[in-house]
Amino acid sequence: MEEEKGLAIGVDLGGTNIKGGVVNLQGQVLKRMSSQTKAQEGPERVLDQIARLVQKLKGEGKIEGLGVGCPGLVEPTLGIVRDPPNLKGWKEVKVKGELEERLGLQVEVANDVNAAALGELHFGAGRGVKDFICLTLGTGVGGGLILDGRLFTGSRGAAGEIGHLPVNIFGPRCRCGNYGCLERYVGAEYITERAQAKLKDNPQSLLSPLNRGGRLTPKLIAEAAQRGDDLAKEVFQETGEIIGAALSGVVNLLNPELIIVGGGVAQAGELIFGPMRKALPKRAMSEDIQRVRVVPALLGKDAGLIGSASLILKP
């Protein structure tokens, strides 16, 4: 490894785990490590954890710098992270400054979904595409925008929150304080809720025993759908339609060439991509806008890590 030029370390900081890796100019992860995030011990401690992880990954090798993908709002120039949802007590943390001091390396910081979008741009499904949207479907619904070939972060680094685009301004309250956000309809727990509501009238569904055990998740619903369970199929049909409808607004607004969809819930594959792909062009405004393609993310669980490294490798 020591001989290779153009290496960077990417770190994907999550509420549960810190994942780090050495990434080369081809976007390959040459070496990887992770540790549990000691979130409850406060930002200083977590920054120490990251620094230690980076030191170990680096070893004796030469590294161009460190990219960090964080949840929450990231001010990109100063590398300040604000109110990350899964890191309690992180009001405002100078991730860039603190880590540069600890490590003597160049450090760049981005929101985790934005980092993933950058990863897809350089090494994934978005290679060569000037305007695309990344959507991640999981507990939360996140987004990243690549516009004119660059990550677009808006006036204060907060752009990309597709999950908090209302699909129904008269709808139920979202945890963000708004009403009827996309996340409030298709975030993992709301997919599960939709299944549970349907189970009342369909006790014969494969999902019934799982629900009694309180173990229902989108993953299990997808498995049941793949085994032919009608209720489970209906849940994904509706979920995909809602996402497609929401995306019709985004494509009318931004006219991208491509939409890249990743995250745990997107693992349901055709179950969710099918109805999404069908609803989107039906609702989008003009032929030119309807030409948008919808594809799965290519980098999978490494998107955050590789994308973070590309903050350094492909600035």
Place this chain on the structure above:
Amino acid sequence: MEEEKGLAIGVDLGGTNIKGGVVNLQGQVLKRMSSQTKAQEGPERVLDQIARLVQKLKGEGKIEGLGVGCPGLVEPTLGIVRDPPNLKGWKEVKVKGELEERLGLQVEVANDVNAAALGELHFGAGRGVKDFICLTLGTGVGGGLILDGRLFTGSRGAAGEIGHLPVNIFGPRCRCGNYGCLERYVGAEYITERAQAKLKDNPQSLLSPLNRGGRLTPKLIAEAAQRGDDLAKEVFQETGEIIGAALSGVVNLLNPELIIVGGGVAQAGELIFGPMRKALPKRAMSEDIQRVRVVPALLGKDAGLIGSASLILKP
């Protein structure tokens, strides 16, 4: 006029009128002319009309070029206009090529609302602002995006259609084919419809006699509101709230610094700006996003004309 350098002609092509003007580098309209659009006689004829108007405006003076703002979808590089809503029979018209041939001048073409956004950027309420959104409220609801200091038109020139962002994907059908678009709730005729629905239970409203004459418009509703009519005030209150709610999605997605609102319906002023400004930050996601300012457009009816000229003056 002949002595001044840096002059361009801007043309605002509408379904009813063609407005043209000579614009200088300060965004001032030095000379103006207009003629009725002979839309029913086809694109060739209308292009001839534009050419004649430009010849007259130009006179013996020196002109850098011609900018044309058109309704509908504009492919900006080739200057091709597709399916403009108010110009029947315009399937696909090579406005740039045709006019360059007729006039021997450089010609640039943009969607009319995009041109207005560009006008506001260079000469209006958006001066010095890197990321802002233009919203025009009228019969249709249009939009233009200035991102990273430049007009953003998306992969095929169709970006900016804020009017066709669904505010309720389960809502009524919009003329664009989608459901529950912003325009379907706050386009002029739907504002009038809302007033009419309320009149059934409020015959004492100042609007009643106007409605019996079938003459109700947002302008008259605004006048009644300014004279203290409760029903009329309520109509604008609701309209502003819906727009604010829709914009909460746009700001969560794009995190702009500023929103500029123009168009006939925006003339209602505080009646509509008030509730819009109140609803938006209440719903927008984070403090940083909530800092967005909402201001009236500065260029008024000249926005299209000045903005079109700025396609040449400030490329």
